[in-house]
Amino acid sequence: MTDKTVSLPEERRHGSFIKNNLRNYGMLMSLLAIMLFFQVMTGGTLLQPLNLTNLVLQNSYIVIMALGMLLVIVTGHIDLSVGSVAGFVGAVAALLMVTYKVDYTLAFIICLAVGAAIGAAQGYWVAYFKIPSFIVTLAGMLVFKGLALAVLQGQSLGPFPSTFQKLSSGFIPELLPEAGTLHPTSMLIGAVLALGLVYASAKSRTREVSHGIEVEPYAFFLGKSIVLACAVLYFTYLIATYRGLPNVLVIMSALIALYGFVTRRTVIGRQIYAVGGNAKAAGLSGIKTERLTFFTFVNMGALAALAGLVFAARLNTATPKAGLGFELDVIAACFIGGASAYGGVGRVGGAVVGAMIMGVMNNGMSILGIGIDYQQVIKGLVLLGAVCIDVYNQRR
Amino acid sequence: MTAMLEMRNVSKSFSGVQALRDVNFSVEAGQIHALVGENGAGKSTLMKVLSGVYPAGSYEGTIVFEGEERRFRDINDSEALGIIIIHQELALIPLMSIAENIFLSHPPSKFGVIDRDEVYKRTRELLAQVGLKESPDTLITDLGVGKQQLVEIAKALSKRVRMLILDEPTASLNEADSAALLERLMKFREQGIGSILISHKLNEVAKVADHITVLRDGRTVDGIDCRAEPIQEDRIIRSMVNRDLAHRFPERSAKIGEPVLEVSNWSVYHPIHPDRQVIKNVKFGVKRGEVVGIAGLMGAGRTEFAMSLFGRSWGTNISGRIALEGHEIALTSVAAAIDAGLAYVTEDRKQLGLILADDVRKNITLASLKQVAPGRVIDDIAELKVASDYRNRMRIRCSDVYQETSQLSGGNQQKVVLSKWLMTDPKVLILDEPTRGIDVGAKYEIYCIINELAEAGRGVVVISSEMPELLGICDRICVMNDGAFVGEFPGAEATQEKIMRAIMRNERSNGNGAVEAAEMGGSQP
Numbered sequence: 059m060t061d062k063t064v065s066l067p068e069e070r071r072h073g074s075f076i077k078n079n080l081r082n083y084g085m086l087m088s089l090l091a092i093m094l095f096f097q098v099m100t101g102g103t104l105l106q107p108l109n110l111t112n113l114v115l116q117n118s119y120i121v122i123m124a125l126g127m128l129l130v131i132v133t134g135h136i137d138l139s140v141g142s143v144a145g146f147v148g149a150v151a152a153l154l155m156v157t158y159k160v161d162y163t164l165a166f167i168i169c170l171a172v173g174a175a176i177g178a179a180q181g182y183w184v185a186y187f188k189i190p191s192f193i194v195t196l197a198g199m200l201v202f203k204g205l206a207l208a209v210l211q212g213q214s215l216g217p218f219p220s221t222f223q224k225l226s227s228g229f230i231p232e233l234l235p236e237a238g239t240l241h242p243t244s245m246l247i248g249a250v251l252a253l254g255l256v257y258a259s260a261k262s263r264t265r266e267v268s269h270g271i272e273v274e275p276y277a278f279f280l281g282k283s284i285v286l287a288c289a290v291l292y293f294t295y296l297i298a299t300y301r302g303l304p305n306v307l308v309i310m311s312a313l314i315a316l317y318g319f320v321t322r323r324t325v326i327g328r329q330i331y332a333v334g335g336n337a338k339a340a341g342l343s344g345i346k347t348e349r350l351t352f353f354t355f356v357n358m359g360a361l362a363a364l365a366g367l368v369f370a371a372r373l374n375t376a377t378p379k380a381g382l383g384f385e386l387d388v389i390a391a392c393f394i395g396g397a398s399a400y401g402g403v404g405r406v407g408g409a410v411v412g413a414m415i416m417g418v419m420n421n422g423m424s425i426l427g428i429g430i431d432y433q434q435v436i437k438g439l440v441l442l443g444a445v446c447i448d449v450y451n452q453r454r
Numbered sequence: 455m456t457a458m459l460e461m462r463n464v465s466k467s468f469s470g471v472q473a474l475r476d477v478n479f480s481v482e483a484g485q486i487h488a489l490v491g492e493n494g495a496g497k498s499t500l501m502k503v504l505s506g507v508y509p510a511g512s513y514e515g516t517i518v519f520e521g522e523e524r525r526f527r528d529i530n531d532s533e534a535l536g537i538i539i540i541h542q543e544l545a546l547i548p549l550m551s552i553a554e555n556i557f558l559s560h561p562p563s564k565f566g567v568i569d570r571d572e573v574y575k576r577t578r579e580l581l582a583q584v585g586l587k588e589s590p591d592t593l594i595t596d597l598g599v600g601k602q603q604l605v606e607i608a609k610a611l612s613k614r615v616r617m618l619i620l621d622e623p624t625a626s627l628n629e630a631d632s633a634a635l636l637e638r639l640m641k642f643r644e645q646g647i648g649s650i651l652i653s654h655k656l657n658e659v660a661k662v663a664d665h666i667t668v669l670r671d672g673r674t675v676d677g678i679d680c681r682a683e684p685i686q687e688d689r690i691i692r693s694m695v696n697r698d699l700a701h702r703f704p705e706r707s708a709k710i711g712e713p714v715l716e717v718s719n720w721s722v723y724h725p726i727h728p729d730r731q732v733i734k735n736v737k738f739g740v741k742r743g744e745v746v747g748i749a750g751l752m753g754a755g756r757t758e759f760a761m762s763l764f765g766r767s768w769g770t771n772i773s774g775r776i777a778l779e780g781h782e783i784a785l786t787s788v789a790a791a792i793d794a795g796l797a798y799v800t801e802d803r804k805q806l807g808l809i810l811a812d813d814v815r816k817n818i819t820l821a822s823l824k825q826v827a828p829g830r831v832i833d834d835i836a837e838l839k840v841a842s843d844y845r846n847r848m849r850i851r852c853s854d855v856y857q858e859t860s861q862l863s864g865g866n867q868q869k870v871v872l873s874k875w876l877m878t879d880p881k882v883l884i885l886d887e888p889t890r891g892i893d894v895g896a897k898y899e900i901y902c903i904i905n906e907l908a909e910a911g912r913g914v915v916v917i918s919s920e921m922p923e924l925l926g927i928c929d930r931i932c933v934m935n936d937g938a939f940v941g942e943f944p945g946a947e948a949t950q951e952k953i954m955r956a957i958m959r960n961e962r963s964n965g966n967g968a969v970e971a972a973e974m975g976g977s978q979p
Contacts, residue, residue, distance in 0.1 A: 272854075325824070336806075339809055342764075342798065343821040
């Protein structure tokens with residue numbers, strides 16, 4: 059293999075490299091293009107520190123759920139109940155913290171457990187009874203929407219204890235002396251993160267080179283690293299000039315990193331993809347397909363619960379309407395991000411980019427004053443378009 | 455006789471890769487014309503040009519059919535002239551009846567309402583014509599593959615057929631069904647229908663073909679008029695692979711050791727009909743270094759037996775004893791079977807063996823990820839090395855180990871599956887139809903791999919419907935029929951006749967209706 063790499067002329071290598079990677083970076087490019095478009099159209103409002111912070115806060119729960127949904131979709135299933143589950147868990151949280159004055163940490167843990175239990179209940183029917191997930195979770199959607207109403211008795215319930223609100227509306231504490239509007243701690247974290255990312259990818263590249271593995275051309279690697287580091291730095295700079303890093307962004311980033319690692323590098327991640335790619339072949343290779351499917355639903359339930367908590371904390375109240383239609387945004391995010399409806403294909407990074415595309419469009423169109431009616435039309439067309447492009451690329 | 459079809463100087467290339475170069479190919483009315491060649495030789499491409507899948511203009515050269523030059527825009531154009539292609543993968547709708555499938559695209563109707571009486575009448579006629587004794591109401595899913603093939607042919611006959619193209623029609627059929635199908639072809643010959651038969655099975659080709667064309671690397675390299683000269687299989691093989699195959703099977707000197715797998719009193723019931731005993735208290739064993747063949751007709755229970763051993767992946771109410779290297783073990787899951795040292799290579803590599811959308815590397819390591827994942831985290835470099843290692847050892851032809859397995863040829867896909875199981879370091883390998891749909895060159899390589907496995911002291915079980923293959927590679931052949939072993943022969947003494955006789959004796963004593971079918975297969979030399 060190394061021989062072949064060496065023998066290829068440099069130019070052709072670059073050409074084929076761009077072609078192979080266009081698909082991976084295609085969605086990211088689209089996101090950048092959409093951001094640029096709205097940045098220009100809104101006269102710079104989109105990337106104002108305040109708006110950017112809001113953008114993160116508004117979309118955090120979608121991103122969190124998209125991580126779980128990606129795994130569900132990769133195994134070849136779907137979960138329509140996530141919006142209702144998030145709403146229901148928000149209601150349970152309010153009941154515990156507001157009505158029964160349960161300590162917020164305990165309530166938080168109970169709520170996550172409730173979400174996981176709901177996921178387990180649905181996953182059980184899907185994995186072991188082979189009932190199509192579409193039907194099981196459609197039932198779940200109705201059940202938990204109804205239960206949320208029942209728990210709240212049709213009323214809104216709030217406000218939450220102030221510490222719990224910090225989950226969504228808080229920012230990381232400032233440890234260093236402030237310099238004007240800039241929050242140095244956040245900036246420092248951003249800088250460390252940027253350096254860390256570049257260091258990690260350089261290390262992995264060196265390791266691959268030392269084993270004689272074909273790697274991306276050096277120019278690309280350098281360019282990619284610089285762009286990545288600059289993007290991270292610029293983004294944190296913008297955020298840091300408002301109120302610093304939101305707590306929920308920290309949680310979200312940690313989850314994205316965790317799920318990215320699990321899907322790409324661990325045995326369980328690989329097995330989940332195998333189940334989605336060909337469940338029978340996976341089963342005959344010794345993979346416990348039912349257990350994995352069950353697990354993805356438990357995971358989805360827990361993440362839906364977390365999203366429900368974040369959303370409730372953000373509104374500072376639990377309402378019977380919370381979570382309404384979230385499932386559509388979450389599923390759309392995964393498919394825009396390149397997941398296959400047939401299972402086996404999809405990346406965490408793609409789902410996150412997909413969620414951000416939806417978020418930026420929501421935000422940008424709202425700033426432009428486009429009505430909710432046409433916003434929906436445009437989002438629908440973008441979803442269809444993104445999937446069409448993906449299918450077209452695969453055929454080529 | 456003038457040619458019914460003539461393809462002149464046909465060339466076709468795909469983004470720079472020349473798939474066909476100046477191919478000349480002609481078929482006469484009432485001729486069975488066999489088209490042979492290794493996978494990738496251009497057979498399917500040529501047929502796609504002929505049937506209009508690749509429209510006129512996308513290739514060079516001319517097609518003359520029944521005296522006129524034709525330029526087909528799509529498959530409907532060629533069908534309208536009576537050129538019907540039957541693909542290797544059957545295109546029937548499983549949950550519809552035979553009659554509904556046959557008249558799917560053009561049901562006889564009055565004012566848009568389907569005339570059911572007419573449908574049934576014509577279906578019965580067509581079924582009689584292809585020799586299939588089934589009710590038109592029977593659902594496709596309730597038929598075996600052999601019968602489904604006949605339904606496909608009946609479907610073709612429901613249209614005006616002048617030329618029938620069969621792509622590997624017997625690849626998934628047992629000897630008896632294959633023989634029946636070939637008889638049918640010979641009947642069509644009498645009716646003046648031209649047939650093009652694409653097949654890897656040279657004994658069948660030799661039996662029915664009037665003319666053989668050999669394709670290699672997109673060129674016609676040999677044409678044999680079977681009525682004028684005797685057929686020499688060696689010559690065909692030589693033209694196909696351009697190399698002298700003195701023997702179709704590699705030499706082997708068996709060093710047989712201690713028993714490694716012993717199964718006794720093994721009994722399995724059908725998962726959907728739990729009162730039907732599919733495997734009937736059988737006893738079976740393999741020794742270290744031994745290659746044991748399991749022969750039998752389709753539906754004899756061979757695959758079911760193998761899968762029930764492999765972590766109970768088929769059947770219910772399984773009972774009996776399994777001992778590996780003398781220790782009795784309970785294999786309650788596939789994972790347990792793999793850990794114990796059992797490997798099973800499925801007969802259907804696309805549906806059950808591979809994850810086609812995944813690359814070579816991921817497929818190879820799938821069953822033994824633990825080896826490259828200390829602490830459950832995959833070491834991608836170790837994985838890459840293992841995969842590349844197998845790629846070299848098994849000579850898997852792929853651009854690199856990141857190539858999707860769906861893009862590989864059948865033989866290379868099978869090598870990927872074999873690599874996957876070798877990586878689990880099994881004590882016993884069960885190979886179910888290991889060379890189905892694979893070209894001659896790759897078959898030989900698979901046989902060599904089987905030999906190497908046995909030499910390394912593993913026990914190898916080969917289930918195959920191709921008897922010459924079993925006779926060529928096995929040290930011992932067990933004959934299964936109706937869920938029980940009905941005969942056993944040392945490899946040197948076994949012949950096709952002996953095997954068929956064992957099956958037939960058993961069928962008669964069971965009073966089973968399949969005797970007729972069995973005899974048809976047995977009458978073959």
